[in-house]
């Protein structure tokens with residue numbers, strides 16, 4: 001098995017005001033990872049593959065770790081292993097297959113319901129047996145519960161864990177829970193869910209996962225902003241004209257229509273993933289890299305966002321979305337939205353933050369595009385060629401590039417748009433960029449909450465979007481139909497132009513090839 005391919009320093013920022021009493025948690029020793037909802041889609045596609053990659057790279061040691069799948073479906077250990085096997089070995093090299101079979105042997109399945117004690121007592125028995133087999137002193141081991149489950153069952157599952165499966169943390173070990181989005185449907189339901197979970201678990205035990213916070217280039221945002229003298233004086237309303245944070249998918253809801261129709265694109269992508277990215281683009285410099293210092297700054301940005309105006313919103317629904325039998329024929333759910341947010345503070349007053357997300361569009365990509373103002377006193381008459389932009393391409397083809405105006409090589413004094421380009425595939429050849437889930441699961445084991453959403457952040461995020469969401473839910477605001485495979489409704493581009501975004505016509509960034 002290869003040892004860690006990607007460099008990760010042991011967290012030095014686990015202790016903070018929220019973590020009092022948790023500073024001395026052991027980072028070695030018996031570890032049980034319990035995947036609740038192990039029979040489901042997320043578990044097989046993301047959770048187990050992330051655990052496998054951590055195992056393969058030596059971050060999970062077979063002499064310490066045991067993995068339990070839990071769900072109602074009655075299947076054997078072997079059946080669960082078969083279900084997930086195909087998702088583990090995408091690049092099936094020969095040494096890889098040995099790792100796969102060793103990893104699969106670490107997995108045990110327990111079947112039980114989510115609202116009765118019997119199954120959880122059985123689960124506790126299995127975990128304890130494993131802990132005993134690893135000679136772990138009672139209570140000194142670590143138990144990580146990953147909720148790959150619909151949020152409707154979170155409260156009962158939390159109760160059952162609290163009642164039947166807790167590690168005795170006062171003896172040095174810990175119990176942590178990782179909860180997936182969506183955390184509620186609006187401010188009220190989210191607060192209710194938070195209160196229910198909060199009665200049973202303390203904040204340092206709760207990891208609200210937003211997998212966009214685990215993406216390499218999202219994590220790079222703070223470094224680019226705060227470690228480069230170049231950007232420090234420019235990152236404000238005096239120099240930046242507008243910011244776009246864009247998510248595009250070139251496929252529709254595909255088999256998830258029932259889930260999606262209840263939530264829509266704003267709850268699925270914008271209120272969580274894109275808003276978290278916005279926080280990192282807009283926040284002030286944190287006092288340090290301690291999780292609470294970072295999260296404090298994120299909350300301040302969210303609390304400075306002004307109420308959303310109707311004229312700053314364009315909604316869309318792709319044609320054919322309602323053909324899905326699990327989607328009602330009269331669905332008002334947006335599959336596309338452009339929403340402009342305004343941040344009322346000294347740094348950002350007057351700068352539109354344009355959040356755009358859509359399904360069934362012409363391409364798949366996620367990026368942050370920071371567009372600078374025009375250079376004053378344009379002696380080259382090059383204004384029409386476009387503005388300076390820094391683009392952070394989250395996916396695909398991770399890259400950071402800066403669009404600049406330069407002299408066109410040749411005898412003429414002509415200008416052209418070009419770029420300074422840091423394309424990861426070219427610059428970091430042979431380096432594997434970890435999957436977001438991989439990195440975040442490792443953080444939960446290490447007790448680092450920096451890249452997880454704190455309860456007050458979540459509340460502030462819902463406060464921004466709840467009034468708009470209620471107007472959509474009640475049918476007061478309607479999505480405009482758009483053709484699948486298109487850019488979305490034309491009105492969204494008109495809104496962009498109105499917000500001040502200037503498109504560089506004729507310029508296309510092409511990821512460099514090796």
Ligand SMILES: NC(=O)C1=CN([C@@H]2O[C@H](COP(=O)(O)OP(=O)(O)OC[C@H]3O[C@@H](n4cnc5c(N)ncnc54)[C@H](OP(=O)(O)O)[C@@H]3O)[C@@H](O)[C@H]2O)C=CC1
Nearest residue numbers: 037039040041042043071072073148149150151180181182
């Ligand atoms: N799938 C994805 O790509 C993503 C999912 N998520 C979130 O992750 C969580 C899990 O998602 P996903 O795996 O897709 O969900 P699934 O619908 O596949 O559900 C997971 C498991 O939960 C159990 N389950 C399903 N519905 C119910 C119900 N109504 N009551 C009780 N148990 C139920 C089922 O197990 P059994 O019947 O065997 O008990 C199922 O296998 C959700 O919160 C989702 O929003 C977040 C990001 C991406």
Ligand SMILES: O=C1O[C@H](COP(=O)(O)O)[C@@H](O)[C@H](O)[C@H]1O
Nearest residue numbers: 211212249268269273366395436
């Ligand atoms: O959370 C979600 O994210 C995926 C997109 O994730 P990505 O890492 O592939 O960008 C999206 O398809 C899904 O609808 C949403 O629930």
